[in-house]
Amino acid sequence: MIRLLLSDGHAPTRAALRQELAGMAGIEIVGEAGHGDDLLAQLGPAAPTAVLLDLALPGPDAFALLPALRDQYPRLRVLARGDFTNEQYVARAFDLGAHGYLLKNAQPGELAHGLSTVAGGRPFLCVAIGLALLGRLRTAGPVPDAAAARLALGLSKRELEVLGLVAEGLTNAEIALKLFTSKRTVETHRQNIMDKTQAKNTAALIRLAASQGLLPE
Incomplete structure (x- = not known):
């Protein structure tokens, strides 16, 4: 409660x-x-x-x-x-x-x-700010190779999938449905992503992901 x-x-x-x-x-x-x-x-x-x-x-x-x-x-x-x-x-x-x-x-x-x-x-x-931030970052210019960036940050392919859906503004429950997994598993992936990237919050995470070319087109 x-x-x-x-x-x-x-x-x-x-x-x-x-x-x-x-x-x-x-x-x-x-x-x-x-x-x-x-x-x-x-x-x-x-x-x-x-x-x-x-x-x-x-x-x-x-x-x-x-x-x-x-x-x-x-x-x-x-x-x-x-x-x-x-x-x-x-x-x-x-x-x-x-x-x-x-x-x-x-x-x-x-x-x-x-x-x-x-x-x-x-x-x-909130989704509106996350999407606005994402839009600005995606027009910021060329980014590094996504595969190299993913490996450098230590993200798994599944974590990369979750990251892309977070950037789209989906909730944990919506991501779980899309990936055919549990909400708790998604929460674990999100926490692992935050830990590996050392992002302080969702805004910083999206900014980092966009700058590293980790988000899907």
């Missing part, structure tokens, strides 16, 4: 989020905040396991909140929500302690998937 503390600086949006999340299995809303100070005050009493963090939250700058959350509550998982697709903006959120990034216009299903992914200890990047 995910014990969620949700935040959004806009009260009607916060109410809509609460309504969406209340109907999702495996999620218990233990608090909500419309201000950075409110969020910090509730962390101890509410004891959430995950935070849905509005990066435009009034009060203490959300980018200043992220290192504080990381340092004071190291087991807390943070899914950041923002309006921007700028690569530097997204990367900054991850570098400061976010475990996932989701656009505010994401559909409820992707929101639920993002929460379950970060709560499960894995990084998450």
